[in-house]
Amino acid sequence: MQDHTLFSKHSTSDTPNSSENVAIAPSKADRIIIQIEDFVLSDEIEILEKNNDEDGAVVTFCGRVRNNNLGQKVKGLTLEHYPRMTEKSLQNIITNARKKWQLGRITIIHRVGKLLIGEQIVFVGVTSKHRGNAFAANEFIMDFLKVKAPFWKKELTETSETWLSTKVSDTLKAQEWQHE
Amino acid sequence: MINVHFFAALREQLKCNEIKLNAASPITVKQAKQLLVEMHPNWQQFLLNNSLLTAVNHELVEEDYVVNLHDELAFFPPVTGG
Numbered sequence: 001m002q003d004h005t006l007f008s009k010h011s012t013s014d015t016p017n018s019s020e021n022v023a024i025a026p027s028k029a030d031r032i033i034i035q036i037e038d039f040v041l042s043d044e045i046e047i048l049e050k051n052n053d054e055d056g057a058v059v060t061f062c063g064r065v066r067n068n069n070l071g072q073k074v075k076g077l078t079l080e081h082y083p084r085m086t087e088k089s090l091q092n093i094i095t096n097a098r099k100k101w102q103l104g105r106i107t108i109i110h111r112v113g114k115l116l117i118g119e120q121i122v123f124v125g126v127t128s129k130h131r132g133n134a135f136a137a138n139e140f141i142m143d144f145l146k147v148k149a150p151f152w153k154k155e156l157t158e159t160s161e162t163w164l165s166t167k168v169s170d171t172l173k174a175q176e177w178q179h180e
Numbered sequence: 181m182i183n184v185h186f187f188a189a190l191r192e193q194l195k196c197n198e199i200k201l202n203a204a205s206p207i208t209v210k211q212a213k214q215l216l217v218e219m220h221p222n223w224q225q226f227l228l229n230n231s232l233l234t235a236v237n238h239e240l241v242e243e244d245y246v247v248n249l250h251d252e253l254a255f256f257p258p259v260t261g262g
Contacts, residue, residue, distance in 0.1 A: 063262055081261070082235070082238075082254060088239070089238075122261070145262050146261065148240075149261050150259050163189040166259065
């Protein structure tokens with residue numbers, strides 16, 4: 001488990017003693033992993049549940065590569081990311097989720113590199129005392145991961161390799177949280 | 181000196197992962213783009229694309245943000261992960 005004991009924001013624009021610029025320390029219960037390798041769902045659920053008797057709810061989401069997009073047959077994907085910014089962006093999303101709901105453990109795993117049909121791309125797991133917070137936070141994390149975290153998908157079809165465009169529906173989904 | 185990184189479709193369009201920008205003093209993101217276009221005129225059509233996102237030291241910023249010397253500047257298309 002990652003152990004974040006201290007987290008401070010370094011920026012020349014930071015003003016000391018301004019509450020807006022004080023970063024909230026990431027929880028020790030946060031795991032953020034970017035990897036090429038696959039992950040095992042049951043192992044991830046065990047990490048969320050082990051020695052965690054205070055949380056009654058465990059909500060997990062797993063995104064996979066599907067064989068079609070916009071009417072085209074898809075063979076696979078190549079995923080690129082911006083190392084270090086990705087982790088920072090995902091940590092910001094988790095921090096925002098923790099401000100909105102009381103949550104237990106949070107895991108985000110995102111794979112990069114070449115992925116074939118049916119392979120797992122992303123995992124988000126959230127625990128909380130009752131189901132409402134874990135359901136909402138899991139969806140919130142995925143909605144913002146889609147529009148904020150610096151990952152890019154290149155789709156491989158029989159005839160071409162194409163960088164995907166952002167979906168308007170994803171942008172709108174993230175915007176909906178502003179009205180919550 | 182400002183380190184500039186490019187990602188995904190933009191990296192392929194420019195055929196460049198990373199470039200060093202010689203700047204004597206802090207400059208805005210907009211000025212950094214103009215300097216890059218002066219160095220590589222054929223980059224104009226890609227760098228002046230309005231949908232392009234900019235990050236400085238791993239945080240998203242706007243065109244008027246001031247980039248300090250030794251900052252890490254990055255340009256990339258809208259993200260499509262998940």
